[in-house]
Amino acid sequence: MSDAFENRQKGFEAKYQLDEERAFRITAKRDKLFGLWAAKEMAMDDPAAEAYALALVESELTIHGDDEIIAKVLGDLTAKGVDITEGRLSIKLGKFRDEADRVVRGLDGQG
Numbered sequence: 001m002s003d004a005f006e007n008r009q010k011g012f013e014a015k016y017q018l019d020e021e022r023a024f025r026i027t028a029k030r031d032k033l034f035g036l037w038a039a040k041e042m043a044m045d046d047p048a049a050e051a052y053a054l055a056l057v058e059s060e061l062t063i064h065g066d067d068e069i070i071a072k073v074l075g076d077l078t079a080k081g082v083d084i085t086e087g088r089l090s091i092k093l094g095k096f097r098d099e100a101d102r103v104v105r106g107l108d109g110q111g
Contacts, residue, residue, distance in 0.1 A: 022104060029100035031057045031069065034093055038073045042080040052076075066093055 035053030044052060059072065070089045077084050 026097065026100045026104045027060060028057050029103055030093065030097045031060050033096040033099060034069070034073065037092060037096070038077060041077060041082050041084070066090070069093065 032053045035056035036049055038056075039049030039052040042052075056069070056073070060069065063069065063072065070086055070093060074084065074086055074089055077089075
């Protein structure tokens, strides 16, 4: 009986770990897409846009939560003279999350 319980527990732990890894990959992909879009809005060239997007992905490790990512991008866009609202950025971030979810789940083979 204890072997069955241990196997079940290990299964739950493995699923939790896979779910956490997938969530991390989705967030990283979302942030990169969001960063590339924001860089385009700021008229950055391709190398600068890529660097900005990667910096945004890396910033997720130190700033947590959608509100902080949105605030950072809003500040960057505003500093470059782009007229945009926090609400519009929130909608964009949601769309990029959906896109990232489809991409990551497609890569995982789980539709």
